[in-house]
Amino acid sequence: MLAFIDRISAFCGRIAAGLFFVIGLLIAYEVTARYVFTAPTPWTEEISRFLQIWATYLAAAFVLANRDMIVIDFFTSRMRPGPRRLCATASLLVVAAFCLVAMVYGIEIVAESVAQNRHTSTMLGVPRWMTEAAVPLGCALLLAQIAAEMVRLWVRGAER
Structure with missing residues (x-):
């Protein structure tokens, strides 16, 4: 199951990377159209914003799986493995709580x-x-991905 979750996260990360690349192309097109040909387009800004929102949310699990989230490890890097594992668990639980709230309200907003x-x-x-x-x-x-990381942290005892 952990490998399956990792594969989904990696797949979504690749989609996000592709979307960010397309955003770069759209912005380059708009800059060229606007400043070289003085013919700005009315659609590139909205599509770029749409793609950026999707790319950002699709990339989040991939970023966590690769441990590329922004962290301040001044104190935790000096801790023994046990307390460090507790700190990692606490931070994952905070992010999980945020995800649950955002999912519940997000589904309500989409339905509305x-x-x-x-x-x-x-x-x-x-x-x-x-x-x-x-x-x-x-x-x-x-x-x-948080659930997978928690299993790795507590069942397998591996910190990434």
């Missing part, structure tokens, strides 16, 4: 947007749920 048929107030008029769904999905992926 679908029920009310809300759209963005831009020229493209993208349905709002398409952007909002990134929050509960990304938090669910992150929560699964």
Whole structure:
């Protein structure tokens, strides 16, 4: 099960990397269109923002799996393994609590947007749920990765 969760996180991380690459291409296109041809596009900013939201939430589990989250380890690096494991558990539990809250409220917001048929107030008029769904999905992926890391930490006794 741990390998499966890691594979999902890695797959989502690759998707996020691809989305960030596409965002770079869109912004380069917009800069060229605006400043070279003086013909700005009305759609690149909204699509870039949409892709950035999805890429960020899809990448979260991958970032945790690779231990690339921002950490301040001034004190924990000097601790013995037992207390260090407790600190790692506490931090994972805080992130897990945040994920649970964001998932619950995120699902409610997505359901409300679908029920009310809300759209963005831009020229493209993208349905709002398409952007909002990134929050509960990304938090669910992150929560699964947190569970995998907790198993590694306590069952296998391995800190990454």
